[in-house]
Amino acid sequence: MRRRYVILVALAALVTVVSLALAQQSTGMATNFTNLRVLRAEGDEDAALIALTTAGDFASIPADAIEMDRSSARQMRGGALGTMACAGAAADKTFTVVYYGWRYENGPCQRLMSVAYTTGTQAVVKYPQTAAAATDKFWADTAVVTCYRGSGVLVNDGDGGNGATEIGLDLQGCYWVAARVSGADGTTGVEAGDVTVYYFLW
Numbered sequence: 001m002r003r004r005y006v007i008l009v010a011l012a013a014l015v016t017v018v019s020l021a022l023a024q025q026s027t028g029m030a031t032n033f034t035n036l037r038v039l040r041a042e043g044d045e046d047a048a049l050i051a052l053t054t055a056g057d058f059a060s061i062p063a064d065a066i067e068m069d070r071s072s073a074r075q076m077r078g079g080a081l082g083t084m085a086c087a088g089a090a091a092d093k094t095f096t097v098v099y100y101g102w103r104y105e106n107g108p109c110q111r112l113m114s115v116a117y118t119t120g121t122q123a124v125v126k127y128p129q130t131a132a133a134a135t136d137k138f139w140a141d142t143a144v145v146t147c148y149r150g151s152g153v154l155v156n157d158g159d160g161g162n163g164a165t166e167i168g169l170d171l172q173g174c175y176w177v178a179a180r181v182s183g184a185d186g187t188t189g190v191e192a193g194d195v196t197v198y199y200f201l202w
Helices: 002-027
Strands: 037-042 079-086 094-102 110-126 131-148 155-156 166-170 176-182 194-202
Touching: 037 166, 037 176, 079 094, 094 155, 094 194, 131 155, 131 166, 176 194
Parallel strands: none
Antiparallel strands: 037 194, 079 131, 079 166, 079 194, 094 110, 094 176, 110 131, 155 166
């Protein structure tokens, strides 16, 4: 009788754990631990934004678009895009990033959001993707977001407090993402240069 009681208690505990895990998953409370990956490699402003009037079809996905791959253990629960950005060569430099998305294998290019960034005083020190020294590179600490998705965005530490701004956006089914940088020629006024855009899934 005692053994049966112990088994029943163990089963009840297991059911509770599974129920909590499912509840977290359905409410978005569960979060993966993910590293930063490069969405847009370091460089000054792009020559142009994506021309939606002539290159907004699925066949025109640029070669640098990144798959939001959730197949690995570390990324498998990703349903939202997380992004951070850094630039040079000092604090209070500005740049704008436009994020674009595509479905898995068809459909049009869609603007996800446009973000006007300003760098703060928190130095990158070492690049996340290589651990190589990053000279005169600073994390964006201010983000003014124009969101083109109905679900809106989540902005962490984006009010100019000299931290590292992080933005979360529901991908709403988009599988491919690309970023384009403007207003960052590195020489005009307060325009930044050498912008790197990072992403993670959560």
